[in-house]
Each structure stands twice: as structure tokens, then as C-alpha cells.
Amino acid sequence: MEPSLDNFKLSCELLGHSMDVRAVAVAGSVPDGGGQIIVSGSRDKSAKLWRPSGNEYLESLTLQDHKNFISYIYFLESEQWICTASNDATICIYKQENGFVPLLTLKGHTSTVCALAGALQPRSLISGSWDKTARVWNISETGEVTFIALEGHEAAVWAVTTLPEQRKYVTGGADKNIYYWSEKGEKLRLLKGHTDCVRSLIGLEANTLLSCGNDAIIRFWNEDGECVRQLSGHSNYIYAMARNQALGDQVVVSCGEDSTLxxxxxxxxxxxxxxxxxxxxxxxSVACLKNGDIVTGCSDGVVRVFTQVPARQAGEDTLRAFDLAVATRKSQMTEEIGGVKKTDLPGPEALLSNGTREGQTKMVRHPDGSVKAYSWDMGNWNLIGDVTGATGGTQASSGKKLYEGKEYDFVFNVDISDTAPPIKLPYNRGEDPWQAAQAFIHRHELPQAYLDQVANFIVKNSEGAAPVVQSQAPSGYQDPFTGGSRYVPGSSNTNMQSGGNVDPFTGSSSYSTGSNSNSQSRVDVNFVRSGDKHFPVSSYRTFDTCDASKVLEKMKEFNNKLTPSDGKVGEEVLLAVIKLTEPSPELDLTSLEALIILLKWPAAMLFPVLDILRLAVRNEAIFSVLNNSHSFLGIVIPQLAGSAANQLMVVRCLANSLGHAAGRQQVESRLPQIIELIAGIRAGSANLQIAVATFYLNVTIAQTLGVAKSEVCHQVTSGVVELLKWAKDLEACYRSMQAIGNLTTTPCGQETIAQVVSVDYVMDKLRELSSTPQGENFSKVNSAGNALLAAF
Structure with a gap:
């Protein structure tokens, strides 16, 4: 009778890890037939050994030698070694000696080690890494380590295995390819067939091979390298496979992102x-015991054991609790609220991001399965109540139309083809028509040239809803791609009001300075009263605020559009690099390596990576490592001639790097070139204006705190003058005046004054700013203008 998973039930749950269990393996047997040891590895950076005790497993040892999360575990049975691979780019090996004790650490990979298997020689391993290579490690009896590098993949090597009969190695990667290698490391064969990353490989008898991956397909390859069978059933990524030889040589188990085994x-x-x-x-992850039981490691931090032997199955209470948890998960996967699946709704982390306008509502899925509605009011998300169904009734009762679970004043039918049905375009009165149009174009992958046509269609058909001029996007406007204000090249804020700026790429409020990291709804977070002193300024201004979730979302969007040859990476690379957005990022070589990889993306997709870079370089140690190994200025300077998005992020990078000595030394070494490129920017958003002004201000702070150099003062003054010729944002004008004011307090101050007053346009602008108050947001600019004119 053929085995069936229908006969398996939960045996026990092993609780101990505080984060995802990324890896499980089966280690040596316990004496006297007491069963086998289970080893689990987690994102919490630990590996745990679980020894059998009756029908349970007890935690017997915790291994904590890695500096980052554990991604794979392999038990080399011939040597009785437990081998753990980690995001810290190392492999730790433990030998059995009154338990398991550290033997050695294999170093050499330059990024996460994500796959391990036994190699062809005794005391040898093969590893796969995000650095696009595999390595065959040979460890002598004396502890000497040698290796052979297998190089050829164009992206991360996610899977490795051996074919002992053929004396070959096999690797699979994020480039969708499977390679065969000789024992000497020579590339022998390429298998193509997977349409997404290859995540796991198993070498079978008769030199056949099993592979699986992100395309949710398991492929069976014969000895000639032909895919002769496809196993379909998973509905999402397949992460791992394992043979269950206790049930038969032909039995394999698999697990993945669809929550199933x-x-x-x-x-x-x-x-x-x-x-x-x-x-x-x-x-x-999944592994199989010699008795046929199956072990899984999951994203909820739990290791589970399943068995078909009734005597080893859990008690009724435990099984009932498991069934209830599964039922809850199943309902979450299928339940809808107003036509939207609950699982598509954001979790509580969505409440960490500011709203985009007063009265904005948001549905949030909570861990207990409930969905609650929140409203953005006076800077806070306030609970409205539980959501139990559609949120507005019918068109007749509410005057609204329901589309994908949300209420709209209009849901237009738009015909884009004579051969295809119309597609829906939702719109609310008061919403920017260009925002709705851009979201519509993005969602349906339509040509960008349709933007004005779609926006004007909305204006015409929404009963006179007032259009918004593209060059004057209101502060509440949100870019449909990133959640931030729409950036229109060459536009400016003509009414000179800068309060309420929203970052155009991450959706955060305008970045605060280093002395106040609180994200507020206005740019002027360091408010200066009209009677306060405006210069000299001695504290460097840095751009610190970041909505990491939006940055990550944008990188995922771009990554999905790339091919491996363009730089597509595994999600772990994105998760590694996003750690650099933390308020005080640590020097993490894995995160830095991930950043370097992403900085090679096409220029059109680079701005979210540059956004992370400007946060990372605030840390002087990170800056130094990055600069010494990859030349920070060599990375960013070329982008000053690029897109407006990249210009903005690079100028912020430069401003932030001036906050420490290492950054100032590098920037000042190429200051003439940098200022020439920045001064060549003659138009841009309020955020770009503020970034440029802040860069100049920070350069002048360095001059006031150190020995002022006449040539630097002259170069900076020229740059500030060029900025004041076109800048209209109040905060940018204010920081520009602070920069000039700083220089007037240095020994080269008279040169600065002479250089400024010789430009009639700038002097007229300063007089205007110092004499015509335009409300509260203008007060400090008015006061600073008067102070600067007095200094002249």
C-alpha cells in the first residue's frame, strides 16, 4: 500500500525560538535506540538541539556562534558534524563530544551562505551563497581548510547537492539555472526549465535529479538532463524538499510559502x-527522521513533528488546538471583507506610517483574525471599530460605489481595447485626478503617455471636481507608487509655502535634522522664533527619517521587474539591506555587501537603494568601510547627472556624510567637482531644494568649526547663489541664508559678502524675503533675511 500524508498527524511542537525557524535537520541517533536528535536554526541567530524523550523532544543545547540569522543546517553523518550556515557569510562546524562542541568556522564567502551538502571526499562540504558562488570545502585531519570555487551563476546559489555515482556536483540558483560540475570544479552541463529561482535540489539514484523553486514546480530530471516529469500542487514558492526513505526511495516531501507540507x-x-x-x-524547511516522522520549521518560530504512528501522535487537546490554529489560518487565506481577502490587508505595522490626509481610513488585519478600521486624525490613527462586512452598503443607500472593498464616488469603465472588456477606474471627489490616473496606469501597466488623457477624462466625468495643476501638487498628494508627493520634473512650489512637504519616494514627512528625529507634518521641525539667532550654525543637519516599509516595497517592485542579468536578487538581500535604515545602523558586513550588490542596479531603479545609502553613511564606521572598499564618491557622483530622484538621494547622501570627519575629508577632496554638478541643477522639487541647501549649510558648518579655507568659502557661496536664483521653498531659502550667514562669521567673510551683494537677483530676493511676511511659516525666513542684510 502506498504511503499517504493523510495518515500523518501532529506529534509535538517544539517551542524555544523567538523568530522564524529557517532550517531543520536530523542529527545523530541517541544511544540505545532512543531516536534521533533534531536540530533547528532560526532568524534569532541560534541553533537548538532537541533530544527525544518519549513522544516529546526536549531542548538540550543552544548554539550561538553566528552573528546573524541561520539559513541552513546540514548533518555530515560520516563525521558526525553539525554544520550551520548563516547570513553572516560563515559556516560553523560542531563535532560530537559530550554533546556537540565547536570545531571550526569556514570563512570565505562574501555574503549569506544559504545551502549545504556533503561533498564527494571525506571531511568535505559543498556550500552555496548569495555571492553567486558555490564552494567545495576540504578539511584535513589537522584542521587545514582548502576549497574549490564553483563560479558561473549570475545570481545567488540557493541549492547544492552531489551525485556520488557520477562524481559530480549540482547547483541551482536565483538565475533559474541548474549547473553540473566536475569534481575539479569544471562546469559540465546547464539545465534550463524553471521560470523562477531554484531553491532546493536532491540527487537521486541512477544519476537522476529533483529540483524545485519559486515557480511552485518540482521537476524530475533524467540522467541525460531532460525534464521528464513535473509535480504540481503547491500554489506558491517551494522552499525545501527532503527524502522520506523510511516510506520508500521514491517518497519525497516538500514545503513552501503556501503554508503547506x-x-x-x-x-x-x-x-x-x-x-x-x-x-x-x-x-x-523540512527533514525526515529514520522512523518516517516529518519535521518542519516555520515562520511562526515553531518546529513541528508529524507522524503516522498512532502511539506517537499528540493528545486530543493538542490536536484540537492545532486544528483550531489551522482553521484560523485557512479562514484568513479565504475570508473576504467587501471583496478583499483578509490576507491582502496590511497588518498592525501599517499603523506605524503616517496618514496622507485628514480623515483617511484604513482597514488593518490583527493577529487574532479581526479586521479593524482606523481613521487618520490630528497626527494619529484612531480606532473607528471592527469591520464585519462591506463598508458602505449599496449605491442606493450610501451614494457610493464599492470597488475591491473600498468606497468611491465614481468607478468608471475605461475601454482600452476593442477586443478586451473595460477596466475599472475608481475615483473620489477631492482626490487629485492625476494621482488616480497614475495609479490606474501603474496598476494596469499602461503607457505613461496616457497620464494626461486619463486625468482629463476623470476631470470631465466627475461632475466638475476641480483638477489639480501638476506643478503644484498639494501636501496631501500621494505618489501611487511610493506613497509620497508626486514629483514633476522642473516643477516648483510657486507660493513659497513649504509646510507639509512629503518625501516623494518613501512617503515620509520631510526629513528632520539631527537634533530632532521626530517626523512631523511640516518641514520646519527646528522652529526658530523671529527673535532667535540664525547663524552661525554649529550642528550638522542630517536626513534621518525613513519609512522602511515603503522603501522595501519599492525595492521589491523594482526587483520583480529585473532579470538575473540585470541584477535581480533574492528577497533575503533586500531584507538584509533594509537593516541599514535603522535609527542607529550597526556595521554589518552582510548588509553592506547586500547594499553594494543593489547599487549596481540600473540607474532608473536606483533611488530607493540610494535612499538606504544616505542612512547608512551617517555611521562613520560604515562610511569608512564602504569608502575604502568601493569608493563612496565613485558610487554617488555619477548620479548627480542622473534623474531627479537619484539627484535628490545623492545630495542627501553627501549632506549626511558631512556629519563626521571621514565623510568631510572625502567630500572636501572633490568639492569643486561636486559643487559644479550640484550647481548645475536649476530646477526641482521642494525636497531637492532643501537637500541642496542642507549640503551647502553642512559644508559651511565645517568651515566655522575648523580652519576656514578661502577657496571653499568661494565655491560654496557660488553654489548657494545659484540655488537662490531658482529655489522657492521657504526651508531651502532659510538654510541657504544660514549657509551664507555662517561664512560671514569666518575670516573669509568679507569675500563672501562681496560675492553675494554683487548678484542683483539674489539681493533682490533677500530683500523680498526679509520684508514681506507671508504667514507663520515665513516668520523665521523673514527674521533670518533681516539678520543677513544687517551682516552685509
Whole structure:
């Protein structure tokens, strides 16, 4: 009788990890037939050994030698070694000696090690890494380590295995390719067929091979390298496979992002029984015990053991609790609120981001399965109540139209083809028509040239809703791609009011200075009263605020559009680099390596990566490592001649790097070139104006705190003068005046004054700013203008 997963039930749950369990493996046997040891590795940076005790497993040892999360565990049975691979780019090996003790650490990969297997020689391993290479490690009896590098993949090597009969190695990667290698490291064969990343490989008898990946397909390859069978059933990424030889050589289990564990007969291609659904989003890893039991590691931090032996199955209470958790997960996967799946709704983390306008509402999915509605009011998300169904009734009762669970004043039908049905375009009165049009174009992948046509269609058909002029996007406007204000090249804020600026790429309020990191709804977070002193300024201004979730979302969007040859990476690279957005980022070589990889993206997709870079370089140690190994200025300076988005992020990078000695030394070494490029920017958003002014201000702070150099003062003054010729944002004008004011207090102050007063346009602008108050936001600019004119 063929085995079936239908006969398996939960045996026990192993609780101990505080974060995702990314890896599980089966280690040596306990004496006297007491069963086998389970080893689990987690994002919490630890590996745990679980020893059998009756029908349970007890935590017996915690290994904590890695500096970052554990991504893979392999047990080299011939040597009785536990081998753990980590995001810290190392492999730790533990030998059995009154338990397991550290033997050595393998170093050499330059990024996360994400796959391990036994190699062809005794005391040898093969590893796969995000650095696009695999390595065959040989460890002598004396502890000497040598290796052979397998180089050829164009992206991360996610999977490795061996074919002992053929004396070959096999690797699979994020470039969708599978390579065969000789024992000497020579590339022998390329297999193509997967349409997404290859995540796991198993070498089978008769030199056949099993592979799976992000395309949710398991492929069976014969000895000639032909894909002769496909196993379909998973509905999302397949992360791992394992043989269950206790049930037969042809039995394999798999797990993935669809929350399931599945069992297959790889010879017939049939699925053996119904999948076991887990109460977790990701089932990261799977392993099989010699007694046929199956072990899984999940994103909820739990290790689970399943068995078909009734005597080893959990008690009724435990099974009932598991079934309830699974039912909750199943309902979350299918339940809808007003036509929107609950699982598509954001979690509580969505409440960490500011709203885009007063009265904005948001549905949020909570861990207990409930959905609650919140409203943005006076700078806070306020709970409205529970959401139990559609949020507005019918068109007749509410005057609204429901589209994908949200209420709109209008839901237009738009015909884009004579052969295709019309598509929906939702719109609310008071919304910027160009915002709605841009969101519509992005969602349906339409040509950008349609923007004005769609926006004007909305204006014409929305009963006279007032259009918004493109060059004057209001502060509440949100870019449909990033959540920030729409950036229009060459536009400016003609009414000179800068309060309420929203960052055009991350959706955050305008960045605060280093002395106040609170994100507020206005640019002027360091408010200066009209009677206060405006210069000299001695505290460097830095751009610190960041909505990491939006940056990550944007990078994922771009990454999905790339091919491996363009620089597409695994999600772990994105998750590694996003750690650099933390308020006080640590020097993490893995995160830095991920950043370097992403900085090679096409220029059109570079701005979110540059946004992370400007946060990372605030840390002098990070800046120094980055500059010494990859030349910080060599990375950013070329982008000053690029797109407006890249210009903005690079100028912020430069401003932030001036906050420490290492950054000032590098920037000042090429200051004439940098200022020439920045001064060549003659138009841009309020955010770009503020970034340029802040860069100049920070350069002048360095001059006031150190020995002022006449040539630097002259160069900066020229740059500020050029900025004041076109800048209209109040905060940018204010910081420009502070920069000039700083220089008037240095020994080269008279040269600065002479240089400024010789430009009639700038003097007229200063007089205007100092004599015509335009409300509260103007007061400090008015006061600073008067102070600067007095200094002249």
C-alpha cells in the first residue's frame, strides 16, 4: 500500500525560538535506540538541539556562534558534524563530544551562505551563497581548510547537492539555472526549465535529479538532463524538499510559502494524500527522521513533528488546538471583507506610517483574525471599530460605489481595447485626478503617455471636481507608487509655502535634522522664533527619517521587474539591506555587501537603494568601510547627472556624510567637482531644494568649526547663489541664508559678502524675503533675511 500524508498527524511542537525557524535537520541517533536528535536554526541567530524523550523532544543545547540569522543546517553523518550556515557569510562546524562542541568556522564567502551538502571526499562540504558562488570545502585531519570555487551563476546559489555515482556536483540558483560540475570544479552541463529561482535540489539514484523553486514546480530530471516529469500542487514558492526513505526511495516531501507540507511519489509524479496546512505563512524547511516522522520549521518560530504512528501522535487537546490554529489560518487565506481577502490587508505595522490626509481610513488585519478600521486624525490613527462586512452598503443607500472593498464616488469603465472588456477606474471627489490616473496606469501597466488623457477624462466625468495643476501638487498628494508627493520634473512650489512637504519616494514627512528625529507634518521641525539667532550654525543637519516599509516595497517592485542579468536578487538581500535604515545602523558586513550588490542596479531603479545609502553613511564606521572598499564618491557622483530622484538621494547622501570627519575629508577632496554638478541643477522639487541647501549649510558648518579655507568659502557661496536664483521653498531659502550667514562669521567673510551683494537677483530676493511676511511659516525666513542684510 502506498504511503499517504493523510495518515500523518501532529506529534509535538517544539517551542524555544523567538523568530522564524529557517532550517531543520536530523542529527545523530541517541544511544540505545532512543531516536534521533533534531536540530533547528532560526532568524534569532541560534541553533537548538532537541533530544527525544518519549513522544516529546526536549531542548538540550543552544548554539550561538553566528552573528546573524541561520539559513541552513546540514548533518555530515560520516563525521558526525553539525554544520550551520548563516547570513553572516560563515559556516560553523560542531563535532560530537559530550554533546556537540565547536570545531571550526569556514570563512570565505562574501555574503549569506544559504545551502549545504556533503561533498564527494571525506571531511568535505559543498556550500552555496548569495555571492553567486558555490564552494567545495576540504578539511584535513589537522584542521587545514582548502576549497574549490564553483563560479558561473549570475545570481545567488540557493541549492547544492552531489551525485556520488557520477562524481559530480549540482547547483541551482536565483538565475533559474541548474549547473553540473566536475569534481575539479569544471562546469559540465546547464539545465534550463524553471521560470523562477531554484531553491532546493536532491540527487537521486541512477544519476537522476529533483529540483524545485519559486515557480511552485518540482521537476524530475533524467540522467541525460531532460525534464521528464513535473509535480504540481503547491500554489506558491517551494522552499525545501527532503527524502522520506523510511516510506520508500521514491517518497519525497516538500514545503513552501503556501503554508503547506506535501508528499510525492517522484516516480509516478502523484501527490500522496492531502497537504498538511500549517498555522504559519511560510514553511521554510523540512527533514525526515529514520522512523518516517516529518519535521518542519516555520515562520511562526515553531518546529513541528508529524507522524503516522498512532502511539506517537499528540493528545486530543493538542490536536484540537492545532486544528483550531489551522482553521484560523485557512479562514484568513479565504475570508473576504467587501471583496478583499483578509490576507491582502496590511497588518498592525501599517499603523506605524503616517496618514496622507485628514480623515483617511484604513482597514488593518490583527493577529487574532479581526479586521479593524482606523481613521487618520490630528497626527494619529484612531480606532473607528471592527469591520464585519462591506463598508458602505449599496449605491442606493450610501451614494457610493464599492470597488475591491473600498468606497468611491465614481468607478468608471475605461475601454482600452476593442477586443478586451473595460477596466475599472475608481475615483473620489477631492482626490487629485492625476494621482488616480497614475495609479490606474501603474496598476494596469499602461503607457505613461496616457497620464494626461486619463486625468482629463476623470476631470470631465466627475461632475466638475476641480483638477489639480501638476506643478503644484498639494501636501496631501500621494505618489501611487511610493506613497509620497508626486514629483514633476522642473516643477516648483510657486507660493513659497513649504509646510507639509512629503518625501516623494518613501512617503515620509520631510526629513528632520539631527537634533530632532521626530517626523512631523511640516518641514520646519527646528522652529526658530523671529527673535532667535540664525547663524552661525554649529550642528550638522542630517536626513534621518525613513519609512522602511515603503522603501522595501519599492525595492521589491523594482526587483520583480529585473532579470538575473540585470541584477535581480533574492528577497533575503533586500531584507538584509533594509537593516541599514535603522535609527542607529550597526556595521554589518552582510548588509553592506547586500547594499553594494543593489547599487549596481540600473540607474532608473536606483533611488530607493540610494535612499538606504544616505542612512547608512551617517555611521562613520560604515562610511569608512564602504569608502575604502568601493569608493563612496565613485558610487554617488555619477548620479548627480542622473534623474531627479537619484539627484535628490545623492545630495542627501553627501549632506549626511558631512556629519563626521571621514565623510568631510572625502567630500572636501572633490568639492569643486561636486559643487559644479550640484550647481548645475536649476530646477526641482521642494525636497531637492532643501537637500541642496542642507549640503551647502553642512559644508559651511565645517568651515566655522575648523580652519576656514578661502577657496571653499568661494565655491560654496557660488553654489548657494545659484540655488537662490531658482529655489522657492521657504526651508531651502532659510538654510541657504544660514549657509551664507555662517561664512560671514569666518575670516573669509568679507569675500563672501562681496560675492553675494554683487548678484542683483539674489539681493533682490533677500530683500523680498526679509520684508514681506507671508504667514507663520515665513516668520523665521523673514527674521533670518533681516539678520543677513544687517551682516552685509
Amino acid at each position: 506535501r508528499m510525492w511519489n517522484v516516480i509516478t509524479g502523484s501527490e500522496l494524500g492531502a497537504p498538511i496546512l500549517h498555522p504559519a505563512i511560510s514553511v521554510w
